[in-house]
Amino acid sequence: MNRLMGIDKDKGISKVECATEEEVEEFQEGIAEGPDLSPMRPYLNSSRRTAWNNSLCEKFIEHFEEEMEVELTGDNITMVENMFLDRLNRLVRPWKESQTFSPRELHERDLNLNQKARRNTRRVDVSNLRILDILKLMNHPAVLRATRNMPREHEESRWFH
Numbered sequence: 205m206n207r208l209m210g211i212d213k214d215k216g217i218s219k220v221e222c223a224t225e226e227e228v229e230e231f232q233e234g235i236a237e238g239p240d241l242s243p244m245r246p247y248l249n250s251s252r253r254t255a256w257n258n259s260l261c262e263k264f265i266e267h268f269e270e271e272m273e274v275e276l277t278g279d280n281i282t283m284v285e286n287m288f289l290d291r292l293n294r295l296v297r298p299w300k301e302s303q304t305f306s307p308r309e310l311h312e313r314d315l316n317l318n319q320k321a322r323r324n325t326r327r328v329d330v331s332n333l334r335i336l337d338i339l340k341l342m343n344h345p346a347v348l349r350a351t352r353n354m355p356r357e358h359e360e361s362r363w364f365h
Contacts, residue, residue: 205264205291208244217295218302223247228256241267246292248299261288
């Protein structure tokens with residue numbers, strides 16, 4: 205899906221030319237043609253379902269079946285539809301932020317979020333290391349199997365650097 209939109213990460217959505225409200229309305233009225241996959245241009249002005257994104261979803265499922273060389277059935281189609289529409293919903297926020305804030309403001313927000321994420325990640329890492337050490341002391345079989353072939357210096361460097 206990212207490849208079809210031409211992005212690597214969610215932040216790349218700011219460079220995608222998304223469908224406009226006028227295009228979506230004209231498509232719903234039957235005046236204009238629907239969306240195309242090359243390039244994929246979702247409608248991200250709202251997280252509500254639209255005929256535009258539903259049509260895009262149908263085309264994506266066809267593309268998915270061709271690319272993966274499979275034929276999806278009822279439950280699988282529903283699962284891919286849900287995944288597709290959930291992905292679009294997750295892109296709404298970064299896209300709206302890119303339309304609201306200047307590139308400098310976005311960069312400052314990213315730095316702030318990264319600092320908070322590092323702080324929280326460090327807490328999780330330390331907690332996980334403590335849990336791992338406790339389980340090792342208890343000779344927990346799953347931990348012993350998982351760490352049997354791992355040199356101790358590799359394990360420490362993973363957690364503390």
